[in-house]
Amino acid sequence: MSERITHRLVEVPGGRIHVAEQGAGPLVLLVHGFPESWYSWRRQLPALAAAGFRAAAIDVRGYGRSSRPPRVADYRLLAHVADNVAVVRALGESTAVVVGHDWGSPIAAATALIRPDLFRAVGLLSVPYAPRGPHRPTDGFAAMGGDEEFYVSYFQAPGRAEAEIEPDVRGWLAGFYASLSADTMGESAGESVSFVPRGGRLRDRFPKGVLPSWLTEADLEVYAGEFERTGLTGALNRYRNVDRDWEDLAAWDGATITQPALFAGGSLDPSTTWMAGAIEAFPRTLPNLTAAHILDDCGHWIQQERADEVNRLLTDWLRSLG
Incomplete structure (x- = not known):
């Protein structure tokens, strides 16, 4: 087993993807969400390696050392699926398990849905799988806020959220992480x-001046340093493709994912509570779901908030796959 995390850049159709990896054995591809990086899997990489797996955490396109294509359309789900396929090929593997958190969860789900020949199982953290539905996503988001604006709608216009975030990246990230962490949600309750x-x-509406227990000042500096360098546009462009994704995935309307699947979410995570209907539909949408867990008193950043527990759930599930 490798004793340390190694880093490389691999070529993909859209440019390059940064991969942090550790261990040897069956490949597990780890896909982060917003606003994070490969670093969100820092506690999973050594645990999976110790369990006999080759764990590879990517910087999703638009983040970190990976390419940042210029067009909004370059961040559609199909492009992320192509990146994941190319990473597996570049690592010399013929199959992989894909695990995603936050936006990484829909990316992982689409990857498993579109390329079942290459991805033999899928793990979804925090955001449950919901098949493509009959309505354009931005129409649904516009109806959610009432007198206020749902954050995904707020992120749609290029430059708007960047103008809020980029003058104080570190402070904004600290507040956003705290807002969705179990121990610092405060009155916002996520x-x-x-x-x-x-x-x-x-x-x-962010909590002021607090860091969640899972996030040290040094951790925050890693995240802030990356976004200070790259800006937020690449990351935010994922949100700006929800309607394009809906159009792209028309051939998979209502489709089920047939590979073995895992879901884990936090009981205090809005992604889990808002999408309770998607979880209830798992017998139909994930017919081979083999592990499902709701962690009590856990927020959104599940693999960082409850690293030891998530490591156990992941390794037990991965070993069960054979």
Whole structure:
């Protein structure tokens, strides 16, 4: 087993993807969400390696050392699927398990859905699988906020969220992480922070001056340093493709994912509570779901908030796959 995390850049159709990897054995591809990086899997890489797996955590396109294509359309789900396929090929593997968190979860689900020949199982953290539905996503998001604006709608216009975040990247990240962490949610309880007052800013509802227990000052510096260097546009462009994804995935409307699957979410995570209907539909949408867990008193950043527990759930599930 490798004793340390190694880093490389691999070529993909859209440029390059940065991969952090550790261990030897069956490949497990780890896909992060917003606003994070490969570093969100820092506690999973050594645990999976110790369990006999080759763990590879990528910087999703638009993040970190991976390419940042210029067009919004370059961040559609199909492009992320192509990146994942190319990474597996570049690592010399013929199959992999893909595991995603936050936006990485829909990316992982689409990857498993579209390329079942290459991805033999899928793990979804925090965001449950929901097949493509009948309605354009931005129409649904526009109806959610009432007198306020749902954060995904707020992120749609290029430059708008960047103008809020980029003058104080470190402070914004600290507040956003705290807003969705179990031990620092405070009065926001993770819900109100997902809505923006008309004419206001998302950060106006962040807890002030607190860091969640899972995030050290050094950890925050890693995240902030990456986004200070890259900016936020590449990361935010994922949100700006939800309608394009809906159009791209028309051939998979209502489709099930047939590979063995795992889901784990936090009981205090809005992604879990808002999408309770998607979880209830798992017998139909994930017919080979082999492990499902809701972690009590856990927020959104599940693999960082409850690293030891998530490591155990992941390794037990991966070993069960054979």
